[in-house]
Structure formats: structure tokens, C-alpha cells
Amino acid sequence: xxxxxxxxxxxxxxxxxxxxxxxxxxxxxxxxxxxxxxxxxxxxxxxxxxxxxxxxxxxxxxxxxxxxxxxxxxxxxxxxxxxxxxxxxxxxxxxxxxxxxxxxxxxxxxxxxxxxxxxxxxxxxxxxxxxxxxxxxxxxxxxxxxxxxxxxxxx
Amino acid sequence: xxxxxxxxxxxxxxxxxxxxxxxxxxxxxxxxxxxxxxxxxxxxxxxxxxxxxxxxxxxxxxxxxxxxxxxxxxxxxxxxxxxxxxxxxxxxxxxxxxxxxxxxxxxxxxxxxxxxxxxxxxxxxxxxxxxxxxxxxxxxxxxxxxxxxxxxxxxxxxxxxxxxxxxxxxxxxxxxxxxxxxxxxxxxxxxxxxxxxxxxxxxxxxxxxxxxxxxxxxxxxxxxxxxxxxxxxxxxxxxxxxxxxxxxxxxxxxxxxxxxxxxxxxxxxxxxxxxxxxxxxxxxxxxxxxxxxxxxxxxxxxxxxxxxxxxxxxxxxxxxxxxxxxxxxxxxxxxxxxxxxxxxxxxxxxxxxxxxxxxxxxxxxxxxxxxxxxxxxxxxxxxx
Numbered sequence: 001x002x003x004x005x006x007x008x009x010x011x012x013x014x015x016x017x018x019x020x021x022x023x024x025x026x027x028x029x030x031x032x033x034x035x036x037x038x039x040x041x042x043x044x045x046x047x048x049x050x051x052x053x054x055x056x057x058x059x060x061x062x063x064x065x066x067x068x069x070x071x072x073x074x075x076x077x078x079x080x081x082x083x084x085x086x087x088x089x090x091x092x093x094x095x096x097x098x099x100x101x102x103x104x105x106x107x108x109x110x111x112x113x114x115x116x117x118x119x120x121x122x123x124x125x126x127x128x129x130x131x132x133x134x135x136x137x138x139x140x141x142x143x144x145x146x147x148x149x150x151x152x153x154x155x
Numbered sequence: 156x157x158x159x160x161x162x163x164x165x166x167x168x169x170x171x172x173x174x175x176x177x178x179x180x181x182x183x184x185x186x187x188x189x190x191x192x193x194x195x196x197x198x199x200x201x202x203x204x205x206x207x208x209x210x211x212x213x214x215x216x217x218x219x220x221x222x223x224x225x226x227x228x229x230x231x232x233x234x235x236x237x238x239x240x241x242x243x244x245x246x247x248x249x250x251x252x253x254x255x256x257x258x259x260x261x262x263x264x265x266x267x268x269x270x271x272x273x274x275x276x277x278x279x280x281x282x283x284x285x286x287x288x289x290x291x292x293x294x295x296x297x298x299x300x301x302x303x304x305x306x307x308x309x310x311x312x313x314x315x316x317x318x319x320x321x322x323x324x325x326x327x328x329x330x331x332x333x334x335x336x337x338x339x340x341x342x343x344x345x346x347x348x349x350x351x352x353x354x355x356x357x358x359x360x361x362x363x364x365x366x367x368x369x370x371x372x373x374x375x376x377x378x379x380x381x382x383x384x385x386x387x388x389x390x391x392x393x394x395x396x397x398x399x400x401x402x403x404x405x406x407x408x409x410x411x412x413x414x415x416x417x418x419x420x421x422x423x424x425x426x427x428x429x430x431x432x433x434x435x436x437x438x439x440x441x442x443x444x445x446x447x448x449x450x451x452x453x454x455x456x457x458x459x460x461x462x463x464x465x466x467x468x469x470x471x472x473x474x475x476x477x478x479x480x481x482x483x484x485x486x487x488x489x490x491x492x493x494x495x496x497x498x499x500x501x502x503x504x505x506x507x508x509x510x511x512x513x514x515x516x517x518x519x520x521x522x523x524x525x526x527x528x529x530x531x532x533x534x535x536x537x538x539x
Contacts, residue, residue: 001176003175006175006176007175008175008272011214018285020285020286022286026286026287029340043307051402052401053286053287053399055398055399059396059397059398060400068458078305079301079302079304079305079405080301080304081297081300081301081303081304081352081353081354081355082352082353083293083296083297083351083352084349084350084351084352084353085275085296085349085351085352087274087277087293088274088276088277089280089292090257090277090278090280090281090289091279091285091289091290096293101353102291102292102293102297104301104400104401104403104405111403112399112401112402113401113403113405114401115288115291115292115301115401116291117401123353123354128308143290144286144287144290144291145290154166
């Protein structure tokens with residue numbers, strides 16, 4: 001059989017939308033972000049780690065958390081990359097634009113990191129340890145991308 | 156304590172980027188048929204089947220049910236196990252557990268993937284949290300690049316050091332007829348290859364492959380009656396540690412450190428570099444061939460580049476790593492971990508042909524998946 005006769009069948013323009021529950025903890029974070037541009041973390045009563053995003057249980061200690069804490073929108077870049085290749089974004093079904101900077105930000109006062117977009121896309125200009133700041137969208141909807149990206153700042 | 160268990164047969168498909176000549180069922184059957192041939196068994200000798208893949212790559216769920224024509228699972232106990240990138244090694248562990256339990260004597264473990272059927276990066280993203288991680292995440296390449304950025308920053312390791320890992324694995328692959336990529340490459344080839352996600356370039360990264368692997372486990376009641384070329388499972392361990400990508404503690408692959416320590420303790424290994432003869436490691440990109448062998452205790456943190464440049468991990472070196480060419484040369488994801496176990500077993504069974512490490516008696520295989528999960532299985536020639 002010739003190669004051209006080995007067929008593939010496309011799934012077509014399929015769309016299967018989901019409605020994911022964010023829960024009390026995540027919803028509080030997202031509504032505060034939307035309404036007041038606030039970044040909230042939550043502290044484990046056992047190990048003392050401050051997590052962003054906030055969640056109900058510290059997995060390491062397996063205890064419930066309830067100690068909310070407001071954090072600065074500034075932080076430190078702990079790790080980064082700059083994406084140069086495009087791929088299909090499963091949420092939109094479309095190619096995600098590249099290049100884009102992607103970094104792990106540790107908000108001042110937090111212990112976990114927070115992965116998000118970086119404004120800078122030239123990897124030569126990005127250094128681990130750089131100070132960064134959240135830049136918010138004008139119109140916010142209660143979504144992670146109410147933070148547009150993080151920009152590098154000089155202090 | 157469970158029964159002692161040995162690997163008595165393995166089978167791998169012809170691996171390439173797109174196996175358009177077969178569907179998933181037929182691909183699975185190719186590996187199963189070869190494993191049965193290797194063990195001189197028929198499907199009637201198989202008491203139970205464990206099968207796994209990452210079904211979001213194909214968009215077809217429940218392979219345990221729809222693949223029975225190919226797997227041989229018709230009217231048999233069949234169980235699906237899927238744990239992301241570690242699926243292949245987890246399938247091996249579950250096969251081992253079945254045989255060790257005493258409830259099944261001969262167990263067929265199958266891992267497979269048809270990566271050609273979707274966008275691999277897009278599919279991988281769907282394995283991560285939709286609220287907090289998906290919107291900005293870019294799959295395995297970006298996740299691994301993040302790890303590399305920290306490793307380079309902490310220890311001053313270079314892109315050139317990492318390239319040495321790709322050069323080794325691709326050279327080893329020239330001895331393996333089952334490897335997907337079988338062309339040798341140079342350090343400069345790696346450094347000049349297109350940047351995918353800084354600092355990870357095309358030739359630092361594993362390919363996406365269509366392929367399947369099958370491994371037959373037999374309990375001590377059965378194994379020696381099947382063959383005298385056996386790979387006994389000596390110990391195994393697994394670790395998962397966090398949910399959200401940002402919870403990573405930035406300290407390398409802690410799960411691998413912990414799982415390998417448990418395995419070494421179980422079998423009494425103190426100096427893995429000296430006491431283990433060969434390793435088949437799930438190294439999906441070049442930097443892992445440095446950072447993760449430190450996690451395995453082969454050297455101190457930041458010292459792996461020296462082992463690589465000194466040829467310690469090459470064929471003929473003190474501890475050859477990835478005689479098969481590893482994941483950088485072949486990556487049918489749901490099969491990838493099981494291929495590590497199969498290749499490690501071929502080494503201690505003395506059946507690895509041109510990629511055989513002379514007199515290999517102890518072999519270690521690993522599996523990796525995100526968020527930073529690890530499986531470890533150690534095999535040996537002697538029964539004990």
C-alpha cells in the first residue's frame with residue numbers, strides 16, 4: 001500500500017467546553033484580584049509556608065489552612081524561560097502567540113512560586129533574582145489573566 | 156513480603172514519528188506479539204494484563220476496554236493504569252505487584268502512545284490545573300526549561316554541558332534498531348539547533364514518537380520454567396509530591412532523590428556509581444542527564460558535567476547510561492517508561508545485542524512525569 005493511501009481522519013472543529021469549580025479559596029483570591037487588585041496568600045499553621053494561590057489544604061502537612069494574608073504585588077523571579085515555538089492552546093484551540101516570557105514569581109512574603117507571563121521576551125535581559133511587579137488588566141473578570149503579566153522593575 | 160518476580164519477555168514496536176500503517180489496537184498488538192515470542196509463551200499463558208497511556212494524546216478514552224483485540228485481553232482481567240509521563244514505569248510496577256501478590260502468576264504489562272494524533276504540547280497542558288496553571292503553561296518543554304534555568308543559575312552549568320548528554324544518547328541509539336532517531340549528532344549540532352524555550356533547544360529535547368512496549372512479569376512459581384534468561388525485580392519505589400507548578404521547591408528532582416534512596420536502602424546499595432552496572436533513565440531532555448543523575452546519588456550537586464565529559468556514563472565507561480539511546484532518541488510517551496524497564500531487563504538477561512553492557516548484573520530504570528514525579532525499579536540477574 002502506498003503511503004498516500006494510509007489515511008487519517010480529522011476530529012474536525014470540535015469544542016467541548018467545561019465549567020470548572022474554583023472553590024471558596026480560589027474564588028476569594030480571584031474576586032479580590034478582580035475587585036481590588038489584591039494578591040491573597042494563605043499560611044499553613046503547621047509548617048508556616050505561605051501559598052499563592054491559596055488553597056484549603058497544605059499537602060505536605062495535610063492540615064486545613066485559614067490564615068489569609070495580603071501580599072505585595074511585587075516579588076522576585078525564581079525561574080524563567082522564553083517560549084519560541086508555537087503550539088495549540090487547549091483552552092482556545094488556537095496557536096498561542098510566541099515568543100512569550102514565562103516565569104515563576106515569588107511574591108514578597110510568600111513561599112510558593114506563582115507561574116505567569118513575563119512582559120520581557122528577550123531571554124538575555126532576564127535574570128533569576130530580578131525584581132518583578134504584577135501589571136493588572138483594566139477590565140478584570142475574576143481570572144488568572146486579570147494579571148496581564150509581570151514586568152521587571154529596578155529598585 | 157510478596158513473591159519474587161522476574162521479567163521473562165519483552166517486545167517493542169518499530170518506532171517512528173507517525174505509524175500511519177497501524178491504528179492503536181494494531182500497534183499494541185505488535186508489541187504484545189513480540190513479547191510473547193521472546194518468552195516463548197502464548198496469550199493463553201497470560202493471567203492478567205495491565206495497560207496504560209496518556210489518553211488525552213489520542214482523545215480516545217478507556218484503552219483497557221477498546222484494545223482487547225490487540226492486547227489479548229479478551230475475557231481476561233485487564234486494568235488500566237495511567238500516571239502521566241511515569242505511566243510506563245507505573246504499568247511495570249503494577250505488573251510486578253500483580254505477580255508478587257500471588258494472585259496472578261504471569262502478567263502482561265503494556266505501555267503505548269500514538270503521539271502523532273494530536274499536538275503533544277497542547278495535550279500535555281490539559282494534564283495541569285485549568286484555573287492556575289493552564290493559562291500560561293506551555294507543556295513539557297517549558298516546564299523542563301524552567302528547571303534548567305534554576306540548575307544553570309545555581310551551579311554554573313552551561314548549555315554546552317547539557318549538549319554532551321544529547322550527544323551521548325544519540326550515539327548510543329545507533330546501536331538500537333528500536334530507537335526512533337538513529338543519527339549521531341555533535342555538540343555544535345545541539346548548540347546550533349533552533350531554540351524551543353530558552354535554554355532548551357530542539358536537540359536538547361526528546362522527540363514525539365508512535366510506539367508500544369510490552370513486558371511479561373512472572374512470579375517465582377513460574378519464571379524459571381519459562382526461561383533461564385531472567386531479570387529479577389529487586390526493588391521499586393515511587394514518589395509524587397505537589398499539585399501546582401509553582402509549589403516546586405526549586406531544588407532539583409526531589410522525588411527521584413527520595414525514590415532512589417528508598418530503593419538503595421531496600422537492596423543495600425551504598426555507592427550506586429560502583430554497584431550498579433547500567434542505567435536506563437527517563438531523561439526527556441539533556442539537562443536532566445546532569446541534574447537527575449545527581450538526584451540519583453551518582454555524584455554531588457553540580458558535579459554531573461564532570462562525569463559526562465569524562466565519559467563515565469558512555470558505553471565502555473564505569474556506569475553506562477541509556478545504552479538504548481534513551482528518551483532523547485525515542486519517546487512514545489505512555490511506553491517510554493516501560494521501554495526503560497524493558498531495556499534494563501535486556502541488559503541483565505544478556506539479550507541487548509549491540510547495545511549490551513558486558514556482564515551487566517544490576518540495572519536501574521526510572522520514570523518521570525509532571526509535576527516532577529518519579530518511579531524507580533532496580534533489576535538483577537541473580538535470584539536471591
